Amino acid sequence: MKRDVIITEVALRDGSHAMRHQFTEEQVRAAVTGLDEANVPYIEVTHGDGLGGSTIQYGHSLTDEFKLIEAAVETAKNAKIAVLSLPGIATKPNIKRAADLGVSMLRVATHVTEADVSLQHLNLGKELGLETVGFLMMSHMAEPSKIVEQAKIMVNGGADVIYLVDSAGALLPYQVTERIKALKQEIDVPVGFHAHNNLSLAVANSLAAIEAGAERIDGSIRCLGAGAGNTQTEVIASVLDKMGIQTGIDIYKIMDVAEDVIAPILPQPQEITRGSLVLGYAGVYSSFLLHANKASEKFGVDARDILMEIGKRKAVGGQEDMILEVAAELQQQ
Amino acid sequence: MSKLKVAILGSGNIGTDLMKKIMRSPHLELTTVIGIDPDSDGLRKAREAGFKTVHTGLDGFLENPEEADVVFDATSAYAHIKHAEQLEAHGIRAIDLTPAAVGPLTVPTVNLHENPDAKNVNMITCGGQATIPIIHAVSQLYEVEYAEIVATIASKSAGPATRANIDEFIATTSRAIEVVGGAKKGRTVMILNPAEPPIMMNDTIHLIVDQTLVDEDALYEKLLQTEQAVQQYVPGYRLKSRPFVEENRISVFVEVSGAADYLPAYAGNLDIITAAAVKIAEEWSKAKATV
Known part of the structure; x- marks a missing residue:
């Protein structure tokens, strides 16, 4: 099948944040069945913070993620299952176990300036015969030239694909364009883009990325992702179809999965709330939202003040422990 | 008081921070800093401070093994696996600052005195x-x-x-x-x-x-x-x-x-492990002095 743009569905990984890591095997099977029938080519399944993310820091999974991965692999007839690893959280035994369960793709995520920490995992992914993706997170925090330099480290380390990742949903369309263009000019592997909809720009930014040469886009069905979610899969599939760009996804079927399978399991509809809006505005990692809301209740301070302060302190992905500290400090002021 | 003779293996951030700390120790005599790159900042600083340097790695140093009773290994986990065997063969004790974890895992406030005769102790991370x-x-x-x-x-x-x-x-x-x-x-x-x-x-x-x-x-x-x-x-x-x-x-x-x-001071991660390693060596030196 001809696919001009390859979509990876991330709701069963990025959406783990919005679900407070409470996915069940049944939910994963139902979602994968629907996504597979709608002809989505890749589905990512892991704890929101990647393999091994089930911790006090990020929230414990209700169901062991390997059970969810196994369920996804068993259920998918055509779709390939992907997993995410963040060096510093995941370790090589986690990756080996996922590979044994039959996943096809390994995405290795680092902060946008720290690509060299991905090399151990990328090497292992290649050894295990997996398709590998270098995933450069928080890419609003670096200039295009820096991003190119870091992408090259991952490509030299064996990454088959490089993703520009807007973890905070903070990039504006022109910034996506300049970053993707720089990558396309300087590296030879396919380039992807991962958005968050915190500023309501996920679809627009994804279109900007495609126009600048991106071949892969991450979507989350019904916007089931951290913060305000990602590029809504059924929407981008429909928009691209209207533009004559083939994704291979059956748009009626994907709309049905969104409405009939995903909407009923959402703890609340995925809207742009004041909290998620501030993530994008202040440039904060999207999974911080629910942790900030919780700290806001506990310490009686505005979640927006917590997130603004976190943005000022230039927190990177994974620093959820900073939320408690900042909330306590704000309470004392 | 006879000081314990020590050498540092590794001329990166940890090795160089270690050098500064050992220079202040009344119990330790630093003889040599061992690296693999003669142009590294660490070896240059060691030469400037008046220490012997070896830029051919542990193999080069072991041509004169009497230069150390104890070697601090600040290279990498992979490298330490081999270094550990070489040092033991020469009867040199190792304080391992890599996560190789060949010897007993040691934290000064918890188990400083638990392994007084260990040939190799590991400083964890x-x-x-x-x-x-x-x-x-x-x-x-x-x-x-x-x-x-x-x-x-x-x-x-x-x-x-x-x-x-x-x-x-x-x-x-x-x-x-x-x-x-x-x-x-x-x-x-x-x-x-x-x-x-x-x-x-x-x-x-x-x-x-x-x-x-x-x-x-x-x-x-x-x-x-x-x-x-x-x-x-x-x-x-x-x-x-x-x-x-x-x-x-x-x-x-x-x-x-x-x-x-x-x-600079932000790099407390260097101090927390190098200071612990120096403390272990100092204990060994004191134990040797009382024998």
Whole structure:
């Protein structure tokens, strides 16, 4: 099948944040069945913070993620299952176990300036015969030239694909364009883009990325992702179809999965709330939202003040422990 | 007093910070700094300070093995596996600052005297040195069912070996949380933060204990004693606040600022492990002097 743009569905990984890591095997099977029938080519399944993310820091999974991965692999007839690893959280035994369960793709995520920490995992992914993706997170925090330099480290380390990742949903369309263009000019592997909809720009930014040469886009069905979610899969599939760009996804079927399978399991509809809006505005990692809301209740301070302060302190992905500290400090002021 | 003769293997961030600390020690005589790149900043600084340097690695140094009773290994986990065998064959004791974990895992405030005759001791990791004293202290009060540490360090303080060894960092730290810290289950997360100006080394310790009636004052008192004990060798070690307690869950926040011997003060992750290593060697030197 001809696919001009390859979509990876991330709701069963990025959406783990919005679900407070409470996915069940049944939910994963139902979602994968629907996504597979709608002809989505890749589905990512892991704890929101990647393999091994089930911790006090990020929230414990209700169901062991390997059970969810196994369920996804068993259920998918055509779709390939992907997993995410963040060096510093995941370790090589986690990756080996996922590979044994039959996943096809390994995405290795680092902060946008720290690509060299991905090399151990990328090497292992290649050894295990997996398709590998270098995933450069928080890419609003670096200039295009820096991003190119870091992408090259991952490509030299064996990454088959490089993703520009807007973890905070903070990039504006022109910034996506300049970053993707720089990558396309300087590296030879396919380039992807991962958005968050915190500023309501996920679809627009994804279109900007495609126009600048991106071949892969991450979507989350019904916007089931951290913060305000990602590029809504059924929407981008429909928009691209209207533009004559083939994704291979059956748009009626994907709309049905969104409405009939995903909407009923959402703890609340995925809207742009004041909290998620501030993530994008202040440039904060999207999974911080629910942790900030919780700290806001506990310490009686505005979640927006917590997130603004976190943005000022230039927190990177994974620093959820900073939320408690900042909330306590704000309470004392 | 006869000083213990020591050499440093590795001329990166950790090796060079170690050099500055050993120079101040009344118990240790640094003879040689061993590297593999004659143009490295570390070997240049060692030459300037008047020490012998070897730029052909441990093999080169072992042509004159009598130059050290003890070698500090600040290379990488992979390299240390081989170094450990070579040093033992020459009867030289090793203090291993890589996460290779060949010898017993050691934290000065917890088990400094447990392995007085070990041929090789392992210093775990910077994250382990910063957090295990706290975990061990809590385990004196409660059964620690689970301990999870999040070590956040400035990107600039993490050299190439540290970056290539993150999985080993996690595995060794997690094991030490159990074996040395006394937790039933250990977990480790490591984060690099590139913010400018660089952030201080920051460690968060989340613990789950066996009871929900935590005496917060007694806990804080115990943690303050631990802070003081670590400050004996790392003055910049401090609790950032009282612990947060929620039912059977305790979170402790620690910051480590360094003595700025090599990198600036933000790199407390160097000091917490190099100062611990020096303390071990000093104990050995004192033991030798009393024999």
